[in-house]
Every structure is written in structure tokens, then in C-alpha cells.
Amino acid sequence: MKKITIAIDGFSSCGKSTMAKDLAREVGYIYIDSGAMYRAVTLYSIENGIFDGDVIDTEKLKKAIKDIQISFRPNPETGRPDTYLNGVNVENKIRTMGVSSKVSPISALDFVREAMVAQQQAMGKEKGIVMDGRDIGTTVFPDAELKIFVTATPEIRAQRRFDELKAKGQEGSFEEILENVKQRDYIDQHREVSPLRKADDALLLDNSNLSIEQQKEWLSEQFGKIVNK
Numbered sequence: 001m002k003k004i005t006i007a008i009d010g011f012s013s014c015g016k017s018t019m020a021k022d023l024a025r026e027v028g029y030i031y032i033d034s035g036a037m038y039r040a041v042t043l044y045s046i047e048n049g050i051f052d053g054d055v056i057d058t059e060k061l062k063k064a065i066k067d068i069q070i071s072f073r074p075n076p077e078t079g080r081p082d083t084y085l086n087g088v089n090v091e092n093k094i095r096t097m098g099v100s101s102k103v104s105p106i107s108a109l110d111f112v113r114e115a116m117v118a119q120q121q122a123m124g125k126e127k128g129i130v131m132d133g134r135d136i137g138t139t140v141f142p143d144a145e146l147k148i149f150v151t152a153t154p155e156i157r158a159q160r161r162f163d164e165l166k167a168k169g170q171e172g173s174f175e176e177i178l179e180n181v182k183q184r185d186y187i188d189q190h191r192e193v194s195p196l197r198k199a200d201d202a203l204l205l206d207n208s209n210l211s212i213e214q215q216k217e218w219l220s221e222q223f224g225k226i227v228n229k
């Protein structure tokens with residue numbers, strides 16, 4: 001069967017990664033969470049005094065960016081890939097509110113995007129990959145055979161994020177999370193470099209009222225239509 005490239009873009013916390021991971025596992029493809037890469041750069045910036053309070057030392061980050069290597073390795077316990085920053089597992093650290101609230105300005109920097117896009121394109125050279133993010137169908141893999149753009153209302157996305165954090169025993173009020181979701185939507189859509197937008201040839205999926213199972217079925221169907229053509 002021919003291998004294809006699958007790009008899944010959309011707003012934050014709309015379940016992109018769940019559907020991307022499940023599809024990758026079902027069809028035996030590599031799964032890459034590109035948001036995790038921007039989160040890892042943000043964590044690096046916080047831990048190395050580059051992101052101090054609200055100020056980013058862009059000169060320092062520009063120098064450091066070539067030494068920031070992000071990779072993914074399967075976690076045998078969860079069966080899903082964990083994110084590694086320069087060889088260290090940072091999967092849990094990059095999901096905290098501290099990183100979530102600082103990742104948008106880092107991901108809006110052109111030189112950060114350039115470095116991440118180059119790493120992402122190298123990961124997808126052989127095809128057989130499902131990558132999710134904001135600019136995968138528009139910038140990273142404009143020739144992807146299957147492109148999906150996922151959306152859901154901000155309230156539903158905030159509720160999903162709230163439930164996720166609670167399940168992990170982390171703090172966060174619903175209002176605070178909703179505010180963060182809306183703020184990130186705004187920055188993601190209005191930044192100068194690679195703003196979040198639907199590629200013209202992407203399929204639109206509003207999953208506000210879909211169960212994970214229904215969404216999974218829909219995606220498998222779209223995949224089948226392309227590989228069996």
C-alpha cells in the first residue's frame with residue numbers, strides 16, 4: 001500500500017493529537033506532535049533564563065536554537081511517543097500551565113519556526129507520517145495527500161483541557177483555561193509568520209458534538225478513500 005503524508009491542523013485543545021495518534025497507530029505510521037516541539041523550545045527558554053517574566057531574550061534564543069534538538073521516542077507504558085529535549089524526557093514538563101501560557105509568543109518567532117519546520121520536514125521525508133499542529137498543511141507539508149482542519153467551540157475545548165489537567169492532578173480553574181484557549185486562538189490566527197488557517201485543500205472537521213469514536217471512524221474513512229484510490 002502506498003505511504004502518504006497526513007497533516008492535521010486546528011485550534012488548541014480540539015483533540016487533534018488524540019485523533020492523529022490513534023490514526024497513526026491504526027495504520028502503522030509515525031506520529032509527530034509539532035506543538036510539543038514549540039513547547040519544548042519554550043521550556044528550554046524558561047529553564048535557561050531566556051524567557052524571564054514576560055520578556056524573551058531573542059538574541060540569546062537565536063544563538064541557542066541550533067543546539068535545541070527535539071525527538072520523540074515511544075513510551076512502552078502508554079504506547080505513545082514521549083517528547084525529548086536534547087535527549088531528556090520532558091513529556092510531563094511541557095504540558096504544564098506554566099509552559100502553555102508562554103508558548104504562543106515563542107512559536108510566533110520566525111527563526112524558531114524556521115528551525116522547527118526544518119526538523120519536521122526531515123522527520124517526514126519518507127512519508128508514512130501523521131503530524132499535527134497549526135501550519136502542517138500550509139507550510140510544513142503543503143503537498144500532503146490528506147489534510148484535515150479541526151475545530152470546536154472554545155468552551156468545549158477549555159472543558160476538555162480542564163478534564164485532562166484534573167486527571168493528571170494538576171491545578172487550573174476553568175475560567176483561567178478558557179481565557180488561555182481564547183488568547184492562544186487569537187495569537188495563533190494573527191501572528192505574522194505561518195498564522196493558523198485552513199489550507200484550501202484541507203477537509204474541515206468540527207468535532208464539538210462528536211465522540212472520540214465517531215471522529216476516529218470519520219478519519220479512517222478519509223484515509224481509506226485516499227490510499228485505496
Ligand code: DC
Nearest residue numbers: 012034035038103104107133134135
Ligand atoms: O498544539 P499545542 O497546544 O500543544 O501547541 C502549542 C503551541 O504551539 C500553540 O500555542 C501553537 C503553537 N504551534 C504552532 O505555532 N505551530 C505548530 N505547528 C504547532 C503548534
